[in-house]
Amino acid sequence: xxxxxxxxxxxxxxxxxxxxxxxxxxxxxxxxxxxxxxxxxxxxxxxxxxxxxxxxxxxxxxxxxxxxxxxxxxxxxxxxxxxxxxxxxxxxxxxxxxxxxxxxxxxxx
Numbered sequence: 001x002x003x004x005x006x007x008x009x010x011x012x013x014x015x016x017x018x019x020x021x022x023x024x025x026x027x028x029x030x031x032x033x034x035x036x037x038x039x040x041x042x043x044x045x046x047x048x049x050x051x052x053x054x055x056x057x058x059x060x061x062x063x064x065x066x067x068x069x070x071x072x073x074x075x076x077x078x079x080x081x082x083x084x085x086x087x088x089x090x091x092x093x094x095x096x097x098x099x100x101x102x103x104x105x106x107x108x109x
Contacts, residue, residue: 007081008088016088021095024057028103047107054100061096065089 008016028050035046068089072082079085 004085005080007084015091016084017091017095018088021092021099024054024096025099025102028054028099032106044107047103051100051103051107054096054103058096 008018011017031046031050032043035042068085072078076082
């Protein structure tokens with residue numbers, strides 16, 4: 001189905017989140033680790049590609065969030081955990097921002 005009827009996961013402090021940012025960032029980190037073993041030049045190229053892909057991904061994520069909101073506005077009874085997922089999405093965005101900052105620091109190291 002389009003909507004889940006259960007609340008999203010929560011972190012150790014009880015804040016709603018999903019595992020999406022961790023999965024995406026882990027993929028980028030793994031690619032960077034492999035590239036670093038080959039050469040510093042490849043690491044820089046992979047890092048740039050990761051940042052470009054993050055931008056593309058976040059644009060698509062934004063589109064999906066807007067679609068999610070529009071579907072909710074058609075029938076405010078669905079999904080039952082709309083507010084909780086919107087909070088999780090906001091928290092995910094904060095995590096993505098922190099991940100991009102971290103990737104940029106790797107590039108300067």
